[in-house]
Amino acid sequence: MASVRFETVSKVYGADSRALSDFSLDVEDGEFVVLVGPSGCGKSTTLRVLAGLEEATAGRVFIDHTDITDETPSKRDIAMVFQNYALYPHMTVFDNMAFSLKMRKLPKEEIKKSVMETADILGITEYLHRKPKALSGGQRQRVALGRAIVRHPKVFLFDEPLSNLDAKLRVQMRNELARLHSRLKATMIYVTHDQAEAMTLGDRIVVLKDGYIQQVAPPLEVYNNPCNRFVAGFIGSPAMNFFKAVVSNNELSLLNGSLEAAETANGIYTVGVRPEDILVSPQGQFSFSVEVVETLGNEKVVIGVTGSGEQITARCRPDVDIHPGGELHFDVRMNKIHLFSVQGDERKI
Ligand SMILES: Nc1ncnc2c1ncn2[C@@H]1O[C@H](COP(=O)(O)OP(=O)(O)OP(=O)(O)O)[C@@H](O)[C@H]1O
Ligand SMILES: [Mg+2]
Numbered sequence: 001m002a003s004v005r006f007e008t009v010s011k012v013y014g015a016d017s018r019a020l021s022d023f024s025l026d027v028e029d030g031e032f033v034v035l036v037g038p039s040g041c042g043k044s045t046t047l048r049v050l051a052g053l054e055e056a057t058a059g060r061v062f063i064d065h066t067d068i069t070d071e072t073p074s075k076r077d078i079a080m081v082f083q084n085y086a087l088y089p090h091m092t093v094f095d096n097m098a099f100s101l102k103m104r105k106l107p108k109e110e111i112k113k114s115v116m117e118t119a120d121i122l123g124i125t126e127y128l129h130r131k132p133k134a135l136s137g138g139q140r141q142r143v144a145l146g147r148a149i150v151r152h153p154k155v156f157l158f159d160e161p162l163s164n165l166d167a168k169l170r171v172q173m174r175n176e177l178a179r180l181h182s183r184l185k186a187t188m189i190y191v192t193h194d195q196a197e198a199m200t201l202g203d204r205i206v207v208l209k210d211g212y213i214q215q216v217a218p219p220l221e222v223y224n225n226p227c228n229r230f231v232a233g234f235i236g237s238p239a240m241n242f243f244k245a246v247v248s249n250n251e252l253s254l255l256n257g258s259l260e261a262a263e264t265a266n267g268i269y270t271v272g273v274r275p276e277d278i279l280v281s282p283q284g285q286f287s288f289s290v291e292v293v294e295t296l297g298n299e300k301v302v303i304g305v306t307g308s309g310e311q312i313t314a315r316c317r318p319d320v321d322i323h324p325g326g327e328l329h330f331d332v333r334m335n336k337i338h339l340f341s342v343q344g345d346e347r348k349i
Contacts, residue, residue, distance in 0.1 A: 001187050002064040002154035003029045004050065009059030011045050011211075019045040021211045023059070032181050032188045034202035036195060037234070042211040043191040047157045050189070051078050063154055079148035083160040085140045087132040087147075093119075094128040097146045118146045121180070138169045145177075149184070158190040162197065174200060195235045199223065207231050229270060229345040232338055238275045238301055238313045240338070245271040256307045257285040259334055270345075272338035275301070278314040284329035288312050291324055302328055 004027040011020040020042040027033045035043045048054040050061055052073035060069045068076055087096050094115055101111040119125045122142045132140055141161060148156055158177075162170045178201055181188055192198055198205045199219045207214040207222065207230075215227040226232035232240045245254035246268055252261035254271050280302075287307075294301040295318065302314045302322055314330060322328055340347055 001029050001185065003027060003062075004155055004187060004189065005062040005065075006046070006050070007060045007062070009046075009049060009056045009061060011042070011049055011054060012057045019211050020049070023211075023213060025206060025213070025216065027187060027189060029064075030185045030187055032190065032201060032203045033206060034190045034192060034198040034204075035206045035208060036192055036198035037208035037214075038193060041208040043193070043208060044159055045211075046208075047080065047159055047189065047191055050076075050155070051080050051157055052076050077154040078157060079151050079153035079155075080157040080159065081141075081144050081148050081161045083163045085132070085144040085164075087140060087143055089132055092129055092131055093124065093135070093143050093146075096132065096143055097128075097150050100147070100151050114150045115146075118149045121149070121183070122146050122176075137165050138173060141165065141173060145180070149180075154187065156186055156188040158188065160192055161190075162192075163194075170197075177201060195237060199235065205235075207234060209234075225347070226272075226338065227347055229272065229340045232272045232340070232347075236274060238315070240272045240274050241278070241310075241312050242340075243271045243273070243306070243310050243312075244308075244342075245269045245339075255286045255288075255310070259332065259337075264339065268342050270340040270342055272340060273332055274336065275313045275315045277333040277336040278312070279331045279333055280314060280316040280320060280328060281331060282329055284331045286332065287327050287329045288314075290322055290326045290328050293322055293324060304328065 006023050006025045009020060009023040012018050023046060035046055037043055045054060049056050052071060056069060060067055062068065063076065097115045097118065098111050101114060119128055122145060124139060124142050124146065127135060127139060162173050165173060174197060190201060202219055204216060205219055205222050206216045209230055215222055215231050222231060222235050226235060243254045245252050247261050247264045248266050250260065250262050252259045288304040290302055290304040292303040298318060300316050300318055300320060302316060304312055306312055314328065338347065
């Protein structure tokens with residue numbers, strides 16, 4: 001186990017493909033950090049620079065306070081688990097897991113003990129003699145995990161390891177990973193574009209956009225206090241609603257109504273409201289025309305358009321009687337609204 005430090009790391013591929021800019025991050029020993037962001041934002045590049053698979057264009061990388069920026073990958077003692085498993089197809093599960101230990105020339109008995117113990121943790125003991133092609137996706141991903149675990153690396157890196165699994169298996173493996181982390185107490189850096197995975201797995205979340213860090217904070221902090229409109233819209237599902245609003249003399253006018261807004265400077269803002277902070281009620285002062293109703297069993301997600309033509313999504317109880325073409329009245333949970341500047345998008349309140 002080890003701490004990791006990125007110090008103003010940048011990566012430019014070729015002449016001008018800028019993937020990562022001024023990336024600085026301290027990961028504590030034993031911490032689970034999740035890098036999240038849309039496709040192409042630099043997540044894999046960050047892991048590859050740490051693993052030594054790509055050379056940083058600028059900046060330094062440290063593991064346990066040792067500068068490893070110019071160290072070869074094999075000397076870094078890092079294990080990486082990928083989306084596509086990258087197992088050796090001609091080897092059995094046992095040999096796949098034992099491979100790195102054999103390369104290190106560990107005694108046979110020790111290798112066997114280590115593989116058996118890890119297979120037991122991951123529930124793949126009965127498949128040890130099989131080849132990867134005779135396994136399901138979830139089982140293959142467990143083998144890939146096992147291959148990383150037996151090495152006892154200083155740092156685990158995961159690059160979208162669950163993306164190839166179906167929805168149910170993803171959730172199951174996600175829980176197993178969380179359990180594995182509390183059991184191994186290892187330093188883990190995990191990449192995903194799935195905000196639900198980031199929220200549920202990370203001690204801290206790093207939100208990236210276009211190669212720049214937007215926010216680094218524990219999941220609930222990111223959810224409750226997103227630092228700008230991008231983070232606000234990226235974290236949370238269904239996504240936050242955004243409306244244009246005007247503040248004038250302590251009054252915030254938005255949609256077809258107004259709210260009190262003491263201590264807010266006059267001007268134009270973007271207001272963010274999470275779907276669960278839209279309080280559906282027949283007496284509500286706001287309303288929108290309903291276009292789609294998603295009945296999920298435990299709740300309804302209602303999507304529509306406001307009088308001023310803005311898209312809106314609300315969550316409500318499953319027994320609310322609402323249909324496409326209808327009108328839904330609501331209030332807004334005022335202490336939960338987010339105000340962003342229109343120009344810079346940064347958070348105002
Ligand atoms: N070998 C390369 N040569 C040139 N540009 C590259 C190379 N690898 C990545 N890039 C560019 O760098 C940027 C970041 O890529 P990266 O693979 O880190 O994104 P990512 O966040 O992992 O995306 P995804 O979610 O799609 O995997 C992208 O714009 C990508 O096109
Ligand atoms: Mg990637």
